[in-house]
Amino acid sequence: MAASDSLVLWVDAFFLSPYAFSSFVALKEKKLPFELRLVPIHEKAQHAADYRDRSLTSRVPTLAHGEFQLSESSAIDEYLEEVFPAPSYAPIYPREPKARARVRQVQAWIRSDLMPVREERSANTMFYERAGEPLSSEGKAAAEKLFRVVDRILPRDAQHLVGGGARRSSESDPGSRERRTRSRRAAGRR
Numbered sequence: 001m002a003a004s005d006s007l008v009l010w011v012d013a014f015f016l017s018p019y020a021f022s023s024f025v026a027l028k029e030k031k032l033p034f035e036l037r038l039v040p041i042h043e044k045a046q047h048a049a050d051y052r053d054r055s056l057t058s059r060v061p062t063l064a065h066g067e068f069q070l071s072e073s074s075a076i077d078e079y080l081e082e083v084f085p086a087p088s089y090a091p092i093y094p095r096e097p098k099a100r101a102r103v104r105q106v107q108a109w110i111r112s113d114l115m116p117v118r119e120e121r122s123a124n125t126m127f128y129e130r131a132g133e134p135l136s137s138e139g140k141a142a143a144e145k146l147f148r149v150v151d152r153i154l155p156r157d158a159q160h161l162v163g164g165g166a167r168r169s170s171e172s173d174p175g176s177r178e179r180r181t182r183s184r185r186a187a188g189r190r
């Protein structure tokens with residue numbers, strides 16, 4: 001398949017999916033032209049036959065590159081990295097194996113752990129409706145775990161997880177550090 005085949009990314013209609021955000025940022029970081037299409041998942045449009053057949057999983061995001069269609073955000077990110085590699089395109093993973101493994105570790109972990117705080121502080125509470133309830137003890141424990149890991153892997157003044165070439169989703173977002181500081185304050189930390 002030609003790298004020049006057109007790219008389409010399907011995301012949720014309210015731009016709330018952090019997974020869709022990850023693939024969106026990968027395309028933006030690589031400065032690839034792509035068409036964005038919206039799937040109203042709040043109306044269950046992900047189960048419509050055309051989207052279900054395209055995605056296999058009936059979830060967002062899904063990427064089409066020419067005839068090839070792929071869902072699962074980390075698979076999309078890694079596919080883009082391989083088909084549009086550095087130095088012609090910006091790298092989204094570091095080259096060095098240990099650094100690359102560390103980034104993949106964090107990427108896999110963040111997608112599979114911390115469920116209480118992910119449920120109690122969904123993306124909806126960040127972008128649309130603020131959370132009305134304090135975190136439960138399970139939510140607090142998950143938030144503490146998140147901060148503990150971030151403190152271990154991201155020195156206070158660092159802009160990136162590893163080196164300078166491993167910008168991943170929220171690290172690519174200029175507001176992320178400020179929001180992190182605010183979240184720490186909200187959780188009663190410095």
Ligand SMILES: N[C@@H](CCC(=O)N[C@@H](CS)C(=O)NCC(=O)O)C(=O)O
Pocket residue numbers: 012016017018019020041046058059060061071072073074111
């Ligand atoms: N592991 C998937 C998770 C994707 C996911 O959970 N997407 C949600 C939106 S955040 C979705 O499509 N939900 C609709 C549904 O599951 O029916 C990925 O990394 O892409």
